[in-house]
Amino acid sequence: MKKVIPVSFMLLFCILILLVQITLINQAKNTLPTAICFRSQDGMNVSFDEIKELKDVTAVAQRNATIATTYNDDNEKVNLWYTNENYFEVANFKCKYGSFFEAKSGVEQNRFIVISNQLALRYFKTDKVIGQSMLIDNQIYTICGVYEQKQALLNQLAQQKLSTIYMPYQSYTGKEPLLPQLILVKSNSQFIKSAYDYVQNQIPSYLNYDSVTNYNDILRLIRQTIRLSIAACGIVVLIILIILLIRQSKKSYQLYRMDGFTREFYKAIALIGILVAVGILTIFLTQFNFFLPADWTPKENIFDLNFYKEQLKSVFQMKNTIMVYDPFLNYSYISMFTCGVLSIMLFLNFVVLLLLCIPIFTYLKKKFVK
Known part of the structure; x- marks a missing residue:
């Protein structure tokens, strides 16, 4: 015994x-997208407009901003992700409530954001906030979707302290040109070169990047x-x-x-x-x-x-x-x-x-x- x-x-x-x-x-x-990711800290020599027509390709540009609600002075810094409507499909991302934004013409018509359920709970005491408004750098944006921020230990270790908010790249109003820092290419191939050639052959600009990762591998x-x-x-x-x-x-x-x-x-x-x-x-x-x-x-x-x-x-x-x-x-x-x-x-x-x-x-x- x-x-x-x-x-x-x-x-x-x-x-x-x-x-x-x-x-x-x-x-x-x-969690991981079935995609190949190209990265560049300073931005790639490609415009969002060149990428938006490509099938199974999305891009992201990042910057920090300050958010608040229209009725509350409490504010915090967040990480803004300017992207296109293909992001949620390519990145295997799903909304808990609402949906991802759709591209429209004009800056004012694109003032929509997708926030995390944790951010919604902090500011609205509920995560059912579709149609509510938030101030981002004193500009009003409407919440069209809420995604669930994963609370598993590895997910928390991988996340940065700042919350991530997704918004259409067409809503960008800065003076500096908005250049993609991440390009995701959905692909089942294990060869990075095939994804590189696909993007390179479809856009007139040279695709410069600092690093690349195949998340399928x-x-x-x-x-x-x-x-x-x-x-x-x-x-x-x-x-x-x-x-x-x-x-x-x-x-x-x-x-x-x-x-x-x-x-x-x-x-x-x-x-x-x-x-x-x-x-x-x-x-x-x-x-x-x-x-x-x-x-x-x-x-x-x-x-x-x-x-x-x-x-x-x-x-x-x-x-x-x-x-x-x-x-x-x-x-x-x-x-x-x-x-x-x-x-x-x-x-x-x-x-x-x-x-x-x-x-x-x-x-x-x-x-x-x-």
């Missing part, structure tokens, strides 16, 4: 880690972490099964030489059959196609250390230099790191579980297989 309690605890802990990983994968699926990598951890556990099981199979085969051969086809010999053969069946089942459950993004590995020599050194250098440079706020990128880093840590924990706990099971297996073998 004393040996069963720690085994049960470790088994439950492994199951808990698996459930947490599955939950994180589902959250990532609902990120989502596949997050999903792959749980498969890698299960595969690693399966490899440990296979190694143990092979050792047991070799030992049992030697024992069966010795029994056959000494006594021939006895009852004990058939028991040994049956145990070999069980080991082989469990091994085949383990291989079936743990097999998967390993994936790495095309631009993460060298094309000619996979052992090119200079290539990997440059890749790591570019990642750190991007993280330190790109100041444009991208919640999807932040969420990607946090999710991949968390799933990686959980995968290591799952593997280590599984190894400990197997070590704890050895005395139990030895006891059962002595009792039932003499």
Whole structure:
């Protein structure tokens, strides 16, 4: 009984880690867009008008502003996202109430905003605020949609302190030209070049950017972490099964030489059959196609250390230099790191579980297989 309690605890802990990983994968699926994102802190040499006609393409320009209500002097800073009507579809974004805005001609006809439910609760004490008005830099805007700000821990870590408000780029009245800082291209392709060529061939301007991320690949990598951890556990099981199979085969051969086809010999053969069946089942459950993004590995020599050194250098440079706020990128880093840590924990706990099971297996073998 004393040996069963720690085994049960470790088994439950492994199951808990698996459930947490599955939950994180589902959250990532609902959070990350199936798109490729181009970023530039200073803005790209492309206008919103050039992008709005492209299918499955959206753009974002950001700036900070001060908001208030028409009947309340309380104000706070927010992050404004100027974008077009394609954003919610490309970014896999849904409104809890109302809907996303539609493009209209003229600045006054585009004074609509989409706010978070948390911001609505702070200012209106309810999130059912469609048709209400807010002041943004002393200009009146009408709320046409409310999105639900996700409260999961990883989402909160990925979000900045300022609330995000979405508004049509046509409502911009600043003196400086409004240039996109983010361009999202909806695509199921794993190759970034195809998305780049699509945008580049459709617009007359040169598409300059500081960094690019394929969120399709990120989502596949997050999903792959749980498969890698299960595969690693399966490899440990296979190694143990092979050792047991070799030992049992030697024992069966010795029994056959000494006594021939006895009852004990058939028991040994049956145990070999069980080991082989469990091994085949383990291989079936743990097999998967390993994936790495095309631009993460060298094309000619996979052992090119200079290539990997440059890749790591570019990642750190991007993280330190790109100041444009991208919640999807932040969420990607946090999710991949968390799933990686959980995968290591799952593997280590599984190894400990197997070590704890050895005395139990030895006891059962002595009792039932003499």
